[in-house]
Amino acid sequence: MCGIIAVLKASVDESAAAELHQALYYLQHRGQDACGIATCAQGGRIYQCKGNGLASKVFQDGLRVTDLPGFMGLGHLRYPTAGSSANSEAQPFYVNSPYGISFTHNGNLINAPELKDHLDQVAHRHINTESDSELMLNAFADELNQTKKARVNANDCFAALERMYSRCVGGWACTAMLAGFGLIGFRDPHGIRPMVLGSKPSESGKGNDYMMASESVALSQCGYSNIIDIKPGQAVIIEKNQAPVFHQVAKELNYAPDIFEYVYFARPESVIDGISVHRSRQIMGERLAETIKTQLSPEIVSSIDAVIPIPETSLISAYSVSKYLKKPYSQGFVKNRYIFRTFIMPNQKARRAGVRAKLNALNEEFEGKNVLLVDDSIVRGTTSREIVMMAREAGARKVYFASCAPPITHAHIYGIDLASSTELIAHSRSSADIAAQIGADAVVYQSLPDLEKACAQLSPRDPATQKFEVGVFCGSYVTPVDNSYFEHLERVRGERGRMKKIEGAREAVRAGDASEEEVRIALNAKMAYDPSVADGQPPYTVHGSPDISAKHGWDGEEEPKRPQPVVTNSQDISIHNLNDER
């Protein structure tokens, strides 16, 4: 999941970067791996700062903002779904030809190999990373280049997008900035990924400022109003001192927002596609309570002493569960405010440690009690396993666990990396097996129809026909998906596992459990360079397991150290573009 933001100020004397930087903090929950800002000043010069880390680190608590002059710009927060976590894949991406384009993307393309092939063989464009977003930017740039014009207008941009849409499959909400021209925003034909646009009167009195972002919370917190959703398949162009122009660049195929935005990703203050995230979570809690009553025996329900949320996302729905069941609501877990989201941390070791660092049980809320823990979702089971253990350590007698989302059984393919299907705890397991896995006395899941109804009943469109992207719960996705894509996902994850073994061997040397010579021999014997492995994937395969593997957990999952490109796109750039200021 990523966060995207774009700002255009009516006055060239005002700073877009200041507002973009502010908005990064409102959307930080959408991506913690990397972030960046690109701005464009009068005269068409582009400035950029990006890199790995939270916004506070990359922008040195705001110090770097002054390096980014300009009245318009783009911001991005990254949680990778494709490629690697390398610095070079931080966004915005930039290409100088044609016209100087900066680009941000929230989503995931499921036909990246075909697109890459087209860009290589037909468009002759160099792709420097494994990021699908860089492919999309180049596909757009190539189509824009087909105009063969020195200067493009809005219609040229819309026409280029129409052609680009016919080449891309997946989910996306994107912003682009053309040097000296303006901003463009666009959304996939199913409306899977969210994007809103708002405006406010400029402080200069010269017209309106505009902001686009993944979530309305960024706009409202920065003082924007008149907030509207960009529609599925729609694009908008905002040129300086002109009203936004909208155009349907692809037929709206189905209005099917990703339901996981409501379950987990979005902030509760946001309204996505007209549906309040906060209200949807309340209703999810009410419906879940109803299921709890039917799935647990009346004796168990009456024995429950307290309903306890797993901070932070489940706070709202857990409160609804407690109200509906008429049980006391207890904030039995205290959240450390300096630890952020654990699910979107890059590796399992960090995620596990993160749960313990983030949440602490208050013994008096658990001692001798039967507790019902409520979370928004159970994905790998990292949080639930640790939390159940903590509840028992704190003295709970019975621990029941309820999830506002149904069992997650399939890979997410449109921009939320929910792990490979085999890592999902609900993959090929019954609720009883899952309860045993996480150490709970019972697990209750929301049903998919109930989850859909909880969101659909708030839709400003016809609730009876409102659809959502729900592939993770049932394997039925809104776009056709080639089986080879799932094989690709599993292969990528398999490679990661093998890379962990290599890391484990290195760790053995660091820990002094093996001499360098022993490890050198072990590595030579166990690994062979495999030239058939595609570019960008780890270049080694591992044969067998060295003896020291068990001690160092070589089979665990840890983020691979990917080969780094020679030339990165992560350095700050300052490019004067010849495209005139209009």
Ligand SMILES: O=P(O)(O)OC[C@H]1O[C@H](OP(=O)(O)OP(=O)(O)O)[C@H](O)[C@@H]1O
């Ligand atoms: O089963 P798992 O793989 O552990 O994933 C599910 C958990 O991860 C998320 O919490 P997270 O800490 O990321 O964010 P939050 O503070 O918004 O709840 C989510 O809210 C669940 O608690």
Ligand SMILES: NC(=O)CC[C@H](N)C(=O)O
């Ligand atoms: N989570 C996202 O939206 C990721 C965007 C893009 N696919 C990337 O990996 O950078």
Ligand SMILES: [Mg+2]
């Ligand atoms: Mg959570």
